[in-house]
Amino acid sequence: MGETVQLDEAGFETIVATHHGEIYRYLRRLAWRAVEADDLSQETFLRAYRARQRLTPDANVRAWLFAIATNVFRNHARSERRRRAAHDTVRVTRRELELDGPEAEAVAGQVRTLTEQAIRGLPLKQRLAFTLRKMHELDYEVIGQSLDCSPESARAHVFHALRKIRTMLNGHALPPTEPTR
Amino acid sequence: MSKPQKPPTCVQIEPDLIAAATGEATGEADARVQTHVATCRSCRDDFTRYRAVDAVVGTLRGETPAAADADAARARLVARLADLKTRLVSYKVFPSPLGPILIAASEHGVALVEYLRGAAADSRLFRMGDVDTQEGGGALERLHGELLDYLAGRRTRLEWPLDLRFARSDFERAVLQATAAVPYGAVSSYTGIAGDIGKPSAVRAVAQALRHNPVPIVVPCHRIVGIDGDLVGYAGDRIGLKERLLAVEGVPTVHERARIAREAMYHYDPNPDRQYCVPTCGSIFTRPLGQVRLFASRELAETTGLSPCVDCRPDLQPVLHGGPEMAPKPPDARRGRA
Numbered sequence: 319m320g321e322t323v324q325l326d327e328a329g330f331e332t333i334v335a336t337h338h339g340e341i342y343r344y345l346r347r348l349a350w351r352a353v354e355a356d357d358l359s360q361e362t363f364l365r366a367y368r369a370r371q372r373l374t375p376d377a378n379v380r381a382w383l384f385a386i387a388t389n390v391f392r393n394h395a396r397s398e399r400r401r402r403a404a405h406d407t408v409r410v411t412r413r414e415l416e417l418d419g420p421e422a423e424a425v426a427g428q429v430r431t432l433t434e435q436a437i438r439g440l441p442l443k444q445r446l447a448f449t450l451r452k453m454h455e456l457d458y459e460v461i462g463q464s465l466d467c468s469p470e471s472a473r474a475h476v477f478h479a480l481r482k483i484r485t486m487l488n489g490h491a492l493p494p495t496e497p498t499r
Numbered sequence: 500m501s502k503p504q505k506p507p508t509c510v511q512i513e514p515d516l517i518a519a520a521t522g523e524a525t526g527e528a529d530a531r532v533q534t535h536v537a538t539c540r541s542c543r544d545d546f547t548r549y550r551a552v553d554a555v556v557g558t559l560r561g562e563t564p565a566a567a568d569a570d571a572a573r574a575r576l577v578a579r580l581a582d583l584k585t586r587l588v589s590y591k592v593f594p595s596p597l598g599p600i601l602i603a604a605s606e607h608g609v610a611l612v613e614y615l616r617g618a619a620a621d622s623r624l625f626r627m628g629d630v631d632t633q634e635g636g637g638a639l640e641r642l643h644g645e646l647l648d649y650l651a652g653r654r655t656r657l658e659w660p661l662d663l664r665f666a667r668s669d670f671e672r673a674v675l676q677a678t679a680a681v682p683y684g685a686v687s688s689y690t691g692i693a694g695d696i697g698k699p700s701a702v703r704a705v706a707q708a709l710r711h712n713p714v715p716i717v718v719p720c721h722r723i724v725g726i727d728g729d730l731v732g733y734a735g736d737r738i739g740l741k742e743r744l745l746a747v748e749g750v751p752t753v754h755e756r757a758r759i760a761r762e763a764m765y766h767y768d769p770n771p772d773r774q775y776c777v778p779t780c781g782s783i784f785t786r787p788l789g790q791v792r793l794f795a796s797r798e799l800a801e802t803t804g805l806s807p808c809v810d811c812r813p814d815l816q817p818v819l820h821g822g823p824e825m826a827p828k829p830p831d832a833r834r835g836r837a
Contacts, residue, residue: 334580338573346564355564356572363576364583368633433555452521453560477517484552492551 330370333379334363340380340454341387347449348391358394362387381460388446388464395442429490436486440479443467447475448483508535509542516542520549521556586629589636592619593643596650597740602642603632608660609642612714614734623713627665646716652747655683657717665713670701674708681722681792684748684799686759690726690789706731721745726787728759749795763818764793765800772809775800777818780811 341362346355365386373382437445443465450461451472458469458476465472512535518524519532536543563569588610590603601622603611611624624632648654661679666672677695681687687695693705709720715734721744725731730752733741742752751760766783767775768791775794778784783791794800797813807814 330580334573334576338576339569342569342572343563346568352564352568356568356575359572360576360579364579367580367583368587368631371636429555430558433552433559437559452556473523476523477514480517480521480549480552483556484548487552487555492548493554 337383341383358390361390385464436483444475444479447472448479451476517549520546521553586631588630589633591639602639605662607662610662659717671708674705675718678720679718682803684795686722686793688726688788724759726789728761730757767792773805774808775805776808776811777813
């Protein structure tokens with residue numbers, strides 16, 4: 319019956335087109351399996367869709383989506399942890415399976431694999447802060463908003479993460495970088 | 500965790516050193532670090548190590564998952580969004596002269612207008628299956644404004660696209676469509692609507708369908724009365740609301756008897772010349788409201804394409820509202836009408 323009622327949804331397709339790839343990559347880095355990243359990215363955008371009317375015209379859409387995705391992942395990680403605590407053996411099997419899988423073989427170089435492992439082994443907040451900063455180059459201000467902490471804490475999380483990764487790589491030869499002055 | 504016996508200066512500069520090595524330091528901190536590592540071998544090694552770590556991390560940053568995976572994920576998202584959009588209904592509760600009213604709309608149109616008796620959570624909306632609800636939405640505010648205008652008599656039509664998803668059958672949808680065609684200021688009957696949809700014997704079913712009208716006011720079920728002019732029912736037991744809505748349109752009612760003041764309205768009994776009459780024309784007043792449609796004013800009758808009867812000449816002898824033998828005016832009739 320007649321034209322449709324406009325509910326300010328124009329533009330959401332554009333948001334999906336612009337940001338889905340990056341949000342999916344972010345969640346793919348965080349999740350254990352591709353199928354999880356798929357589910358989580360859907361959850362992120364469906365939540366965003368529902369909340370779109372609270373988005374002000376001058377809002378930083380990218381930061382907003384990262385915050386939602388981070389939240390979605392944290393909830394997911396929480397329930398995963400509970401589930402895994404109940405089925406601990408499953409966790410071990412899964413982990414081995416992942417690392418021996420074709421995905422791991424495809425990673426060029428042992429160091430990269432080790433680094434990835436080190437990142438995955440980080441405490442959640444450090445891992446999130448590190449990924450947001452080093453993989454997606456977000457500002458500490460934005461990272462703080464995503465993690466419900468101050469920019470300073472976000473920065474501290476990243477530094478702790480770097481320290482741990484470095485420790486994990488102790489004893490492994492790293493590719494040379496240009497010498498320092 | 501940190502190594503034992505590290506000199507205090509080295510411990511102190513470590514955060515800056517990590518920052519400088521991973522491209523996060525300010526110029527000042529960077530200079531401090533460079534000065535320090537020039538003389539401290541252990542920290543120089545640390546610095547080099549962190550730079551190497553940062554370089555490895557950099558290679559990870561460049562890695563992207565298989566494009567096919569990302570594309571498939573996006574395609575699934577687009578499909579789910581489309582599904583969500585069809586199920587998503589936005590709602591908001593607004594104040595009105597008739598009490599709090601909940602308005603709900605989907606992307607297709609207005610799906611629910613409900614007089615609330617209690618909390619919004621008790622709305623019909625939340626008892627419907629296959630619906631995703633969401634509070635608020637810019638368009639709802641506009642609808643509310645138009646509704647207030649309508650209730651104040653400043654507007655005679657609510658030209659809202661409708662989404663009749665909450666009607667329970669095609670029959671109900673047909674009843675609602677036929678009811679929507681009853682113009683402002685006119686009154687028809689359940690029998691009349693049954694006839695309009697080609698099911699003249701389904702009078703009770705028509706009444707039931709209108710009892711479940713998901714969009715009252717917009718689909719004006721208040722313009723539908725019993726065959727003898729009784730108001731019959733509205734929004735459960737809220738006949739008063741029906742009277743008020745009719746009063747807004749200038750339709751006179753006999754408040755004490757909860758019925759239309761038919762004697763104060765123009766009558767139209769379908770005829771080839773499409774002529775409308777005063778109630779005293781022939782036997783028209785005694786005919787049941789099955790076929791006869793009533794109009795509050797000549798203007799309203801004539802805007803639907805009718806012309807004055809050449810026998811009773813309603814144009815020369817208009818029905819007198821409020822005359823001695825006429826029904827008493829409803830509580831706040833004519834409010835806001837020109």
